Amino acid sequence: MKRAAWFVALVALGWSAWDTGADPVRFVRGLPWIFDILGRMLPPDLRVLPAALLGALKTVEIALLGTAVAAVLALPLGVISARNVAAPPLFYPARVVLNFFRSVDTLVYALIFVAAVGLGPFPGVLAVIAYTTTSLAKLYSEAVEGIDRGPVDAITATGATRLQILRFGVLPQVLPLFLSYVLYRLETNIRAATVLGFVGAGGIGFYLQTYLRMIDYPAASTVLLVTVAMVMVVDALSSKLRERLV
Amino acid sequence: MIHVAGLRVVLPPAAVILDAIDLTVRPGEFLVVLGRSGAGKTTLLRAINRLVEPTSGIVRVAGRSVTGASASELREARRRMGMIFQQFNLVRRARVIENVLAGRLGYVPSLPSVFGAFPRADRELAMACLAQVGLATMAERRADKLSGGEQQRVAIARALAQQPSVILADEPTASLDPALTGSIMDILRRINVERGLTLLVSQHQLETALAYATRIVGLRRGRVCFDGAPGEVTPAVAEAIYGENG
Numbered sequence: 219m220k221r222a223a224w225f226v227a228l229v230a231l232g233w234s235a236w237d238t239g240a241d242p243v244r245f246v247r248g249l250p251w252i253f254d255i256l257g258r259m260l261p262p263d264l265r266v267l268p269a270a271l272l273g274a275l276k277t278v279e280i281a282l283l284g285t286a287v288a289a290v291l292a293l294p295l296g297v298i299s300a301r302n303v304a305a306p307p308l309f310y311p312a313r314v315v316l317n318f319f320r321s322v323d324t325l326v327y328a329l330i331f332v333a334a335v336g337l338g339p340f341p342g343v344l345a346v347i348a349y350t351t352t353s354l355a356k357l358y359s360e361a362v363e364g365i366d367r368g369p370v371d372a373i374t375a376t377g378a379t380r381l382q383i384l385r386f387g388v389l390p391q392v393l394p395l396f397l398s399y400v401l402y403r404l405e406t407n408i409r410a411a412t413v414l415g416f417v418g419a420g421g422i423g424f425y426l427q428t429y430l431r432m433i434d435y436p437a438a439s440t441v442l443l444v445t446v447a448m449v450m451v452v453d454a455l456s457s458k459l460r461e462r463l464v
Numbered sequence: 465m466i467h468v469a470g471l472r473v474v475l476p477p478a479a480v481i482l483d484a485i486d487l488t489v490r491p492g493e494f495l496v497v498l499g500r501s502g503a504g505k506t507t508l509l510r511a512i513n514r515l516v517e518p519t520s521g522i523v524r525v526a527g528r529s530v531t532g533a534s535a536s537e538l539r540e541a542r543r544r545m546g547m548i549f550q551q552f553n554l555v556r557r558a559r560v561i562e563n564v565l566a567g568r569l570g571y572v573p574s575l576p577s578v579f580g581a582f583p584r585a586d587r588e589l590a591m592a593c594l595a596q597v598g599l600a601t602m603a604e605r606r607a608d609k610l611s612g613g614e615q616q617r618v619a620i621a622r623a624l625a626q627q628p629s630v631i632l633a634d635e636p637t638a639s640l641d642p643a644l645t646g647s648i649m650d651i652l653r654r655i656n657v658e659r660g661l662t663l664l665v666s667q668h669q670l671e672t673a674l675a676y677a678t679r680i681v682g683l684r685r686g687r688v689c690f691d692g693a694p695g696e697v698t699p700a701v702a703e704a705i706y707g708e709n710g
Contacts, residue, residue: 368553372619375513376626377543377570385578386566390555 255435262443263436266429270444273415273422278448280339280414280421281407284346289400291351296358303362303388316359319352324410328419339420346407346414354403361395362388394463401456401463408452412445422448465491465630465662466512471521473507473686481507482686485521489630489664494656496673497666498690498705499683505666506550508683509632512664513545514538526629543570546623548633552615556608560599560618563607564590567625586625593621597651613644620651631655633665637672645669649676670702 234240298304299312327348331341365388373387415423422445429438466489473482482504489495497505510516512523514530523530528541546567554563568586569577576582582590594600597617602610607618616636623631633652637645653676656663667673673680674694682690682705690701 368549368551369555371515372547372549372553372622373555373566373569375515375542375545375547376567376622377539377541378566379539379569379574381574381578382569386555386558386569390557394557 258435259439259442261436262440263434264440266425266437266440267444270422270425270441273425273441274444274448276339277411277414277421277423278408278452280342280346280419281404281411284343284411285350285400285404285407287343288347288350288354288403289396291347292354292358295351295355297362297384299355299359300362301359302365302367303384316352316356319348320356322349324349324407325413325417328414328417332418337418337420342411342414342419342421345419346411349410350403350407354399357399357403358392358396361392361399365391398460398463401460405449405453405456408449412449465489465493465526466664467522467524468512469522471508471511471523472519473504473511473516474519480686482511485686485688487681487688487691489662491629491662492656492660494653494663494676494678495665495681496677496679497664497681497683498670498673499666499668500706501668503683504686505668505683506634507686509547509634509664509666512632513542513547515547539570543626544629546626546628546631548616548619548623548631548636550635550638552612552619552639554607554615554618554622556606558607559603560605560607560610561587561590561594561603563618564594564621564625567593567622570626589627590621590625593624594618596624597621612640613647616640616644616648617651620648620655624655628661630662630664633663635666635668638668645672652676670697670706 295312295316298308299316301309304312324345327345328342331344331348335341335344369391370383370387373383378386411421411423412426413423415421415425416427418424422441426438426441426445429435429441466487468485468487471482471485471487472480474480485508497508499505507516511518512525512530514523514533518531521531525541526544528537528544530538530541533541555566565582565586568582568590572582572586591600591603594603597620599614599617599621602614602618607615610618620636631652636652637648640648649672652663652665655661665677674697677694680690680692680694680697681688682701684705689704690697692701
């Protein structure tokens with residue numbers, strides 16, 4: 219059995235290597251070109267810094283707005299997707315919806331929304347909302363499923379309504395977790411939003427793609443450096459906040 | 465005050481937890497249910513307010529049908545029954561006063577309460593209940609900052625805030641330091657004597673039960689095996705309740 223599993227895994231990997239044309243020799247031959255591009259990126263062209271910063275700001279706005287709206291929209295969806303609080307007729311369809319929409323990446327949503335509402339940051343915001351709502355709902359529902367039953371029993375025993383039980387028995391237990399998930403999503407959304415510009419959905423990615431197409435590597439490297447700085451700053455802020463929550 | 469007839473609880477797939485329980489608790493009694501762990505004490509208490517759904521049988525509390533009650537009738541019946549748990553079951557991250565206020569949830573309008581709005585009279589009542597268990601100065605503390613004994617007193621205050629006719633206490637001292645057992649049981653006795661509240665308390669400790677109860681019911685393998693005054697609990701009776709044989 220174990221031997222068979224190893225065999226299958228090796229065949230699968232071997233096939234993948236052959237079918238993708240993975241070739242270490244080709245990679246080594248290409249290495250000098252990577253250094254060549256890196257060399258041509260230096261020094262960064264700081265004249266495009268204002269544009270890059272503006273693009274970065276747009277990207278942060280897209281992620282911030284999209285995550286905030288999704289954090290709220292995911293609340294009801296998360297509750298009805300939790301096995302221990304939702305009735306089965308709600309729970310099963312909700313889970314199917316979550317898994318369906320979660321399987322599509324933000325970038326794919328961006329393509330659809332650009333086609334629907336036109337170019338610019340707005341379809342980017344919509345794309346972030348579409349993906350984040352379902353992925354947060356999934357995380358929310360898992361947090362709800364992990365709660366301590368005791369306080370819920372105690373609130374139920376007071377004669378509370380279902381809504382009150384959720385508010386006083388469930389919410390206080392999951393709220394810090396929810397906030398921590400939202401911050402974590404904000405971090406990943408900043409990263410996801412950096413490439414939204416590639417498909418016309420606004421933000422810093424637009425500048426990166428433009429300068430790369432124009433073969434203006436010094437300008438592109440400025441944009442890249444701004445992107446890295448932006449992601450690092452948001453990550454640091456967000457993890458500081460998350461530490462305080464738990 | 466509490467009337468139980470023919471109560472049977474079968475948990476899936478086929479575990480008979482309680483069977484053929486007939487029990488009438490008269491107003492003002494301090495009734496202690498004795499039994500080994502697994503005898504069905506907890507299930508009996510939880511079946512009375514339907515935290516556990518009875519398989520068959522009748523439960524009436526303070527003249528109201530609990531079994532067969534609609535969702536809103538059940539909530540109305542529940543608010544007349546305070547419940548105290550072995551693990552306190554406070555909302556740990558909430559403040560002490562908020563935990564006590566939860567005892568008013570069955571009385572206050574649902575929607576405003578969800579937004580934290582409680583009528584002034586209810587807030588005053590909650591403070592008074594907290595004062596009764598000697599914790600008035602702890603109102604603003606977070607519940608999980610309190611010691612175990614204090615947390616259980618908060619739980620008692622929450623039950624009192626329901627202005628109940630009956631208090632169900634499930635092993636209220638089992639997870640406390642033995643030195644604290646007396647202080648919690650003393651509070652329960654005071655409630656019983658001063659307010660004339662009917663108490664149904666489960667205990668596995670014989671000495672504590674005999675010291676506080678006005679009536680003892682022995683439970684063994686889900687059936688009542690003794691029902692009488694504490695003075696009637698002879699070594700033979702104790703053996704029948706706790707003994708390894710039979």
